[in-house]
Amino acid sequence: MSTIRPFRGLRPRPELAVKIAAPPYDVLSSDEARERVKDNPISFLRVNKPEVDFPPDTPIYSKEVYEQGKKNFETLVSSGQMVQDKKPSFYLHELTWRGKTQIGLVATLSIDEYESGVIKRHEHTRPDKVNDRAQHMLALGAQVGPVMLGFRTQDEIIRLFEKLSSGQPDTEFESDEVRHRVWVIDDADAIKNLESAFAQVPNLYIADGHHRSESAAEVRRRMRAANPNHTGRESYNFFLGVIFPSTQMRIMPYYRVISDFNGSKLDSLFNQARGNFDFSESKIPMEPASNNVFGIYADGKWYKLEAKKGTFDAASPTGSIGSAILENTFLKPYLGITDVRKDSRIDFVGGVRGLGELERLVDSGKYKMAFSVHPVTIDQLLKVADAGEIMPPKSTWFEPKLKSGLIVHLLEK
Secondary structure, eight states: OOOEEOBOOEEEOGGGHHHHOBOOTTTSOHHHHHHHHTTOTTOTHHHHSGGGGSOTTSOTTSHHHHHHHHHHHHHHHHTTSEEEOSSOBEEEEEEEETTEEEEEEEEEEEHHHHHHTSEEOOOOOOHHHHHHHHHHHHHHTEEOSOEEEEEOOOHHHHHHHHHHTSSOOSEEEEETTEEEEEEEEOOHHHHHHHHHHHTTOOOEEEEEOHHHHHHHHHHHHHHHHTOTTOOSOSGGGEEEEEEEEGGGOOEEOEEEEESOOTTSOHHHHHHHHTTTEEEEEESSOOOOSSTTEEEEEETTEEEEEEEOTTSSOTTOTTTTSHHHHHIIIIIHHHHOOOOTTTOTTEEEEEGGGOHHHHHHHHHTTSOSEEEEEOOOOHHHHHHHHHTTOOOOSSOOEESSOOOBSSSBEEOOO
């Protein structure tokens, strides 16, 4: 059973949504965000990345930065540029990108179910990042960045979504090549129907936003400890999410770039790896067609690598993922990269940037080698989560991204 709860969302006035709604806090660097807000004083980046209002050398986790985010948030509200809905509501959020559309339900979700495993996860979280978003939520008294979740598609819910989104949207705009449409669902019968339908969904799966989820749980722990009259129904017991049918979700590849050959020359490196791989030169940029196939770009050329049978566990939910195969059969034994999360010689590039970005990075001299990797499928992700396993680091890049500040959940004490 999956519990969903309506809430009184705080939203930009429809005509201002295109200017206010902003990318998630962790998609842009601070410098990229500063560039974005130069000509847009009401961008929500001033709330979810408030370091943009300070010199570049300002520590982003400092108290003054969180306080600035609170000030900018309060200005958007006091000026009437963002308004809270009068009735508890659900919302449907439709995103159309590159010719494909997905529609999800915006709701608040049970932190109890997150902590018990009804809401499943597939990534570890870092304490510093969790504390940062917890501090941000507490400073604002709000959850401003939704978690993206999926569920195994059910026809009844698809039909409900289609019926409830058949009329004119309450908000519609295009930003970053994505068309956004939002419907407010405040009808009592519609709310009951949605709650009943999701009560039949055994599990929800976090797709993008593990740190936001864990930060919401941390905020709940702190606010519960400070509240002698805690009941479990307070808004801080729930976190903001958008729930999509799994068949509509899209995962892009997550590429790797390497800064050295671990003391070897490229030919020698390839010769060492022939025990695990079949090699061939490719005349075109290599976009792998299966989990055990990889592209390498180095010295101005593309190569195809195919991991041989028996070098990886094809039956393992985690071990059969492309990034895990690459790590175990190439990065560790031949490049000496034993921990991709900590080794400074490796970096990661979202597949949305394309293979041309890999060529550019290597040709610039900053990196020696780039790997293209087959994208994880949503079915693989669900199997990993169901098995209670953890995905290899930097394995999933979901597109399109959800906007921060489009629908905000206020934490009312």
